[in-house]
Amino acid sequence: MxxxxxxxxxxxxxxxxxxxxxxxxAAFAPRGLSYELLVSGAPGECRTxxxxxxxxxxxxxxxxxxxxxxxxxxxxxxxxxxxxxxxHFPGGSGNxxxxxxxxxxxxxxxxxxxxxxxxxxxxxxxxDSYALNVLSIGFDARVGTDIARFKRLPLVSGKGAYxxxxxxxxxxxxxxxxxxTLDSGKVFSGxxxxxxxxxxxxxxxxxxxVPEAEPDDGLLDVLVVEKVNLLQVATVVGHYQKGRYADYxxxxxxxxxxxxxxxxxxxxxxxxxGEAAYTTDAKIxxxxxxxxxxxxxxxxxxxKNSQSGHKFAEITP
Numbered sequence: 074m075x076x077x078x079x080x081x082x083x084x085x086x087x088x089x090x091x092x093x094x095x096x097x098x099a100a101f102a103p104r105g106l107s108y109e110l111l112v113s114g115a116p117g118e119c120r121t122x123x124x125x126x127x128x129x130x131x132x133x134x135x136x137x138x139x140x141x142x143x144x145x146x147x148x149x150x151x152x153x154x155x156x157x158x159x160x161h162f163p164g165g166s167g168n169x170x171x172x173x174x175x176x177x178x179x180x181x182x183x184x185x186x187x188x189x190x191x192x193x194x195x196x197x198x199x200x201d202s203y204a205l206n207v208l209s210i211g212f213d214a215r216v217g218t219d220i221a222r223f224k225r226l227p228l229v230s231g232k233g234a235y236x237x238x239x240x241x242x243x244x245x246x247x248x249x250x251x252x253x254t255l256d257s258g259k260v261f262s263g264x265x266x267x268x269x270x271x272x273x274x275x276x277x278x279x280x281x282x283v284p285e286a287e288p289d290d291g292l293l294d295v296l297v298v299e300k301v302n303l304l305q306v307a308t309v310v311g312h313y314q315k316g317r318y319a320d321y322x323x324x325x326x327x328x329x330x331x332x333x334x335x336x337x338x339x340x341x342x343x344x345x346x347g348e349a350a351y352t353t354d355a356k357i358x359x360x361x362x363x364x365x366x367x368x369x370x371x372x373x374x375x376x377k378n379s380q381s382g383h384k385f386a387e388i389t390p
Contacts, residue, residue, distance in 0.1 A: 075133040076101070076108040077126050079119050079147055084139030084165045093138050093162070100183035119143055123150025127157040134158050134367060136186065140165015141206065141276075145346035148364055149203050152196065158365035160186055170206040170346065172275040173288060173374045185369035192374070193362040194288040197272050199355050204346040205288070205364065207276035210335055210355065211249065211267030211298070213310075214344040215242045217277060248300045250338040255295070256330045264300040266309075268335060270357055271295070276344075283327070284316040285376055293359050295333060297326045332358035
């Protein structure tokens, strides 16, 4: 079995490639194991490197070294290749995807990643892209996308960029026109604040909208946030962020489904595991057991009340 580390040097605050190599050598040398370390030279290249590794046909473990965007690129590169398994060696600012595990810090240990367990996770497909964690569209997706633009301003920190992005997008309007059609036939149309589709639980550095979402239950958890005004937005989004959507049944609708479609009057940005895509028509579906994901032995990713057990959940008509 091959071990390939795919590094995004642009992830996080600085290039950690040399640090990664030292850590890998320290773990691999005593075991007499070999590895490859591949460094991305441009946006999107992690996907290409992962695809080339998987196309060899050999059994391969791929370590995405960077943030959630890096992991997303690697996953998109290996979709359809059953000889490839993926994990995250975190080096980004959020590292939200692995927060479903009871000890996310364990992923920073190469030793523990070598002694790994493996699970098959579902994926979200949106048009031609895939997400392991969360897809969102609306106010939060616009805020997240614009943060990078504000970070380029002199003397603006990460938190400052986040605040500037919030105020900028509030000035441009909290809502937009969407038509959301679930596979059950239920339709939501009109002005919406935001819509999220969850396979995982955490995104945006601290948002946990559906705490009971499971990555292997064969279902998507969807939240549709209705139109809110400036006086409501802080409270409603605060409850949304903490997974308390049930506190506002008239403003936040929760559904579980296997597919949906989101149509936009104007082109909208879609957050796909931290990567931005633009569309007026997002066709979304769950692809069951689509990715092999390995993680440190002994960890769990199921919630205490989960009934998933690595099986598909049944939908009650």
